Amino acid sequence: MVDQVAQVAQMIVHGEAWTLKDLFVLPNEYVYWSIQIVMYPYMTGLVAGAFVLSSLYHVFGVEKLKAIARFALVFSFALLPVAMMPLMLHLMQPLRGINVLMTPHFTSAISAFGIVFLAYAVIVAAEIWFVYRKFIVESVQRLSAKAGRNAYESLLLLIYKLISLGAMDDSKEAYAADHKAVKLLAAIGIPVACFLHGYAGFIFGSVKANALWMTPLMPVIFICSAVVSGIALCIVSYYVFMEMRKWAAKRGKNFFLPDGIAHGSAAVNYDQLKSVQDHEVKMTSKYLLIFMTLALTLEILDMIFRGYTAVKSWDILRDVLFEHDFVKIFVLQYGIGNILPFLMLLLPGVTVRRAVLASAMVLFGVFMMRWNVVIGGQAFSLTFSGFMEYHLPIIPHNIETFKEGLGGALLVFGTPFVIFYFLNMIFPAFYTDDEGH
Amino acid sequence: MKRRDFMKNTAMFVAGASVSLSALELIDPQEVLAANPELRWGFLVDTHKCVGCGLCVKACKIENDIPLEANVTRTWVERYVIKKDGEVVMDSPKGALNGYTSKLLDQNKSGMREVADKDIAQAFFVPKLCNHCETPVCVQVCPVGATYQTADGAVLVDRKWCIGCGYCIMGCPYGVRFFHPIEHVADKCTFCYHRISNGGNTACAQACPFGARKIGNLRDPNDPVAKTVMGQRVGVLRDEYGTKPQVFYIGLNKEVH
Structure with missing residues (x-):
């Protein structure tokens, strides 16, 4: 009985651990959608953005982006399973997540997630398969011919044989058909990627009870910022991976060049890597600039429109935007995350380091944008007479504060890099061939 | 059987079957009730x-x-104190579980607040x-159909099917929904x-x-x-x-x- 009383006295409801209420807030109101729902559009945005970047080359034939396009495609695939992780970590009943596929209730914006997500996954997987088919065929031939394979190579051979799906045709016509298929898939992929992410925007934009979220611009804003963040992440990761490769190439550290195993040789030319890196990063940052202008314009338009029309909710929104969240929105998101990198990319004589630094700031800016939308949307009460502050749980004291705290967020952010490391062993993302896709 | 006969028979069977199936449709008591509800x-x-x-x-x-x-x-029960200068002060500590026994208004982080009697225009x-x-947002946004509306108008939650995404909680303009602290599903x-x-x-x-x-x-x-x-x-x-x-x-x- 005493135990029961103690348990009741300490009963903390979901959301209470990280919500601080001020003034008049309804009894059931908490920050129910916390860090994982910030991570969800952030990660989906990265997936969509990376894919759009790779499509710039595959569909529109922007030759200059050739090397980074292949990397972006493989990286997008590595990010893909992670887009689902934050949702699973957020659900109160994660084991019932599959219900969304079993009884999708189509009036709900979330219900089609599984279908859209799977459709997109199939397109990306198929595109990678066609891009790498030549490489797969060559690898099978190379590894089969090799006498005295070690265990690693035998495993690779088995994997390549499996994923070749028996399509071993290495005629010129067959490769030409691959080219066509890649172009088609990338072309279909762009609208699907935009849909995948615009749809994440719709999930928020259609919540009529939330004064900050409800705007038809939300999906468009989400798509633009998705492309921005995806390109920025590709620049940063491409730079980091290239630096690692350069470092490893000098010293012959093969475990940092896992694709060397797939290549059949670990020999990587340092000077060649450097020139490729310089060229790709500078080129890509120009595209980043274009999409940034678009994203920024829409976000500012949304804010001006709200201020100008000044409906009932504007009083409380103004308090949130210009007082409570001022630093997060205008300093961190727009200042450090948008305007500063914008100027850095615009000023003449862009160096690789400056472009990468600017991209890292852009990544941070887009993260803050997601934060300010998701958390900012819950910063005020439905009564318009009170506020809620969100305190991110940093040191977890139970499973819930881990899942919906710093630990869970870092887990989500770190996983794609681990997946990429292993994926790179099978589909070498930095592999270049002259007539490849 | 000739092809012509086959087509004829098939068409007849389909027509016949659809008539009898539509009869089954007509006597669905739930639909009848929904069309002419006696209870709301x-x-x-x-x-x-x-x-x-x-x-x-x-x-x-x-x-x-x-x-x-x-x-x-x-x-829950909310308390409203409207001052003569037009300012409205509200509270609902613990949803008024223990009743309002004090004149102090609970402003959460901003602490307790007292409004002098002479300044109060009305309170209720x-x-x-x-x-x-009638057109519940929560039912619309539930991704799995765990929240539903009965024929007599009540909006309920299926505790065995709710995945706990919280979309209904975010969608409700009245803040009546929350996560049940023991069942870990949406409740209201x-x-x-x-x-x-x-x-x-x-x-x-x-x-x-x-x-x-x-x-x-x-x-x-x-x-x-x-x-x-x-x-x-x-x-x-x-x-x-x-x-x-x-x-x-x-x-x-x-x-x-």
Whole structure:
């Protein structure tokens, strides 16, 4: 009985651990959608953005982006399973997540997630398969011919044989058909990627009870910022991976060049890597600039429109935007995350380091944008007479504060890099061939 | 069999089968009821009668197994103090579980606040509960159909199917939904569906010593609630969201939403 009383006295409801209420807030109101729902559009945005970047080359034939396009495609695939992780970590009943596929209730914006997500996954997987088919065929031939394979190579051979799906045709016509298929898939992929992410925007934009979220611009804003963040992440990761490769190439550290195993040789030319890196990063940052202008314009338009029309909710929104969240929105998101990198990319004589630094700031800016939308949307009460502050749980004291705290967020952010490391062993993302896709 | 005969027979079979199938469709009792409902639950709150004792909150929590100390509740009472200078001060500590026994208004992080009697123009209490809307947002946004509307208008949650995404909680303009601290699924007022379906009263209405809360059938012209809703000037909360709420208030101020 005493135990029961103690348990009741300490009963903390979901959301209470990280919500601080001020003034008049309804009894059931908490920050129910916390860090994982910030991570969800952030990660989906990265997936969509990376894919759009790779499509710039595959569909529109922007030759200059050739090397980074292949990397972006493989990286997008590595990010893909992670887009689902934050949702699973957020659900109160994660084991019932599959219900969304079993009884999708189509009036709900979330219900089609599984279908859209799977459709997109199939397109990306198929595109990678066609891009790498030549490489797969060559690898099978190379590894089969090799006498005295070690265990690693035998495993690779088995994997390549499996994923070749028996399509071993290495005629010129067959490769030409691959080219066509890649172009088609990338072309279909762009609208699907935009849909995948615009749809994440719709999930928020259609919540009529939330004064900050409800705007038809939300999906468009989400798509633009998705492309921005995806390109920025590709620049940063491409730079980091290239630096690692350069470092490893000098010293012959093969475990940092896992694709060397797939290549059949670990020999990587340092000077060649450097020139490729310089060229790709500078080129890509120009595209980043274009999409940034678009994203920024829409976000500012949304804010001006709200201020100008000044409906009932504007009083409380103004308090949130210009007082409570001022630093997060205008300093961190727009200042450090948008305007500063914008100027850095615009000023003449862009160096690789400056472009990468600017991209890292852009990544941070887009993260803050997601934060300010998701958390900012819950910063005020439905009564318009009170506020809620969100305190991110940093040191977890139970499973819930881990899942919906710093630990869970870092887990989500770190996983794609681990997946990429292993994926790179099978589909070498930095592999270049002259007539490849 | 000739091809011509085969086509003829197939067409006849399909036509015949569809006629008999449509007959099955016609006698679906649920559809008949939905088309001509005799029962539509509605709720009437008379704010003039509420004194903020909080007995309804207690009764609801006990009846519906919501832990008393958990800071979530299916129903709650708000206190409004409107000052002569127009400022409105509101609170609802623990949803008024323990009743309003002090003049201090709980402003959460900003602490307790006292408004001097001479500054007060008017003060009153407003009980809140799920509005069991005609077009409920929560039902619309549930991705798995775990939240649903019954033929007699109640909006309920299937605890065995809810995945706990919280979309319904975010979608509700009235803040009536929360995560059940033990079941870990979305939860809300059911109009005590288990009681009213068996001829009983809701726990809150039964506990209210002043008759400020009443449940009734809006389709029955002789029902006291239906009579009041039809014959008196009543208001609803936040109709701008298009949810068509079915909890009606007597004496609703513009400060309340």
